[in-house]
Amino acid sequence: MSAAIRTRGLEKVYRSQGHETRALAGVDLEVPSGAIYGLIGRNGAGKTTFIRITSTQLLPTAGEVTVLDHDALRDPRSVRSRIAVIPQESRPLYFLSVDELVYLYLKLRGMPSEEAHARTDRVLQELDLTSRRKLLVSRLSGGMRRRAMVAMVLASDAEVLYLDEPTTGLDPIARREVWAAIQRASREKRTVLLTTHYLDEAEALSARLALIENGRRLLEGSPAEIRSRIPRPFRVTVRGVLGRAELEPYGEVTTIEGGFLVFAREADARELTLMALQRGAPVAMAPASLEDVFLQMVGRPLDEGSESSGEASE
């Protein structure tokens, strides 16, 4: 599969009033064409800077960016006609109605009226916004506004969609609707670069993921590959009779309500599960979630298994 977005040695240093902030520190990344690609990481990790550079809004300090085989730094015009972006913390123009917001965005991109109307109707239906189409955006809840923003870019004819935290503020049902629309976009062979703080979302949607920390790519791969690359890729929840001291030989133990959570290697996890069952303790074993991976890799000092030392300064 060819790469829709490719970066090599991407660096960005913000300089302001004598202060330097290194947002990206040499990121190499390839986003496969037609796939949903998730970027995850903490606030300030460099995800939005990555999106802003590759979507031609911001120049990097160093590095190369290719989007759809065009040099995005030297030839941004060729890229811009084929991409669409929902910026982080963006808000829709509040004096427009929902259908005007989508329709006029498509017209703004140069789309003929008839096609713009048809695409507007379709996306409003997909995102369950039809009944609110004539409402002014200013009358919508925060979640509905975000959904209207998502509708704008999904309705476009762009081949690469950059969605910077598209479901922030949405309720669980609305999130699923947005997910479904994003997945439909992917089935239409469009590439989606997604940042999110919801790791279940990243896991559910993304064919591949990159974990960004301190401006560096810490891990990259499919969700399963990423899980397999952490030192303790299984989680065992044990409740009842077993004490902490009995569990510690199997892995990393965390206290939870009514019991313990143990992150362990597969063999240790199986052994612990059997032991707990023999002792009559309620036990559950499962692969570590992406959130577990995130916490293991980022939530505390990095240890073995990391690809980089996270030297970049913030």
Place this chain on the structure above:
Amino acid sequence: MTERHRLRSLWTLAFMNGVVPMRTQPLYLLSTIASPLSFLFVISVLSQGSPNHGAYILYAIVGGFVLTIMSVGTGLQTDLTHYKQDLKFQELVVASPVEAPTYIAGLALSEFIYAMPGLGVFVILWLLNFGVPNVESTLTLLGCLTLVWAFASALSFTLATYFADVRETFVFSPLISLGLTVLPPIYYSARILPSWAQPLVFLSPTTYAADLLHRAFGLDQLGPYLLPAWADWLALLAFAGALFALAAAKAQWRET
């Protein structure tokens, strides 16, 4: 992007930011003519009984045209800053086929469209008070308003590049209004200023527009500093051109 696409994008921006708000936020339209109507009211009351009452009203109407177009033109700085900093709309546009000149021209045109109802009020007042003007006066009015709009838009683009928060524009708008519409001799003849102050009026581009309009409508002009009409036009063009050049040099479509 073809020329047809560019025109479609330009008109969409003008429609989106100029026509739609008239329908969805009609009360905001009043703000564009609140100041010029206030001036008209005060001048009308104070000049009652004066033998020059008609001339004073004409000054107020001419001033109303200039003040209205300056008001929406400089209001563009608020829209630009709000769209960039608060709504992130500019980011959304940058990462699209729309090019910077189309964005700038579309938003500037939207402000001109948004000024139309306010200008219409002053056209009606003009017709009611003085009847139908001749073609030359009408063309002078249209030309002056166009150049003042161009100048005000360019000024807004330049200023907007400096603002990081929309509240900063709330500080500058009244100052610009004071410096470019109230102090210059738009509502009065420069002849009544002290002699030391009279040369200062040429620092404001609106002085040249007012001079042309005062001339076209038979009002007292700039006194000892009377300029030929071509010099007024040239000055207006120069101000608009210089500010557009400055705005183009300062503007960053893609941030660094």
